[in-house]
Amino acid sequence: MTPETLPFFVYGTLRxxxxxxxLFLRGRVRSEEPGQLPGALLYDGPGYPYAVAEPEGGPVFGELVTANPEEYDELLAALDELEEYTPGDPRNLYERLAHEVVRAADGTAVRAWVYLAAPSVAVRLRAHGKLIESGDWLTR
Structure with missing residues (x-):
C-alpha cells in the first residue's frame, strides 16, 4: 500500500x-515554511527530539516541508530510514502519522506526515523524559 502524498512536518535535526x-532535504523540496503541531509536547532525546501526542499540549514548532513531486518517494524512504521507522514494527522509536499542522503565516491547517514517538517510547518520556517547555528544538 502506497502512503498518502502529504507534506512533512519536521521539528528537530531536519530543520x-x-x-x-x-543531508536529506537540500534539492528535494519545493518549499519549507514555519509551522506548529498542536496537541503535542517536545522531549529532548540523545541528540534529537521526540514529539509526543498530548491533546492538551503544544504547540511544537517546526517547518512544514513540501517535497518536489519527482523526489517524493525517495524522500519518504530516506526519512523513514533516518527515523528508523518500518510500518508495523514494534521496535520503532517513531511512528509516521498524518496530523494537522498549522501554517504560521496564515493559521491554516494542513495534513502532514509527522514522526511522533512510538507508544513505548512515549510512555518512558512522559515518566522520565526531559521536556522542552518552549516546544522549540532550536531554543532548547
Missing part, C-alpha cells in the same frame, strides 16, 4: 541549520 537538513 534549517540542523545536522540533517542539508
Amino acid at each position: 534549517p541549520g540542523e545536522v540533517n537538513h542539508d
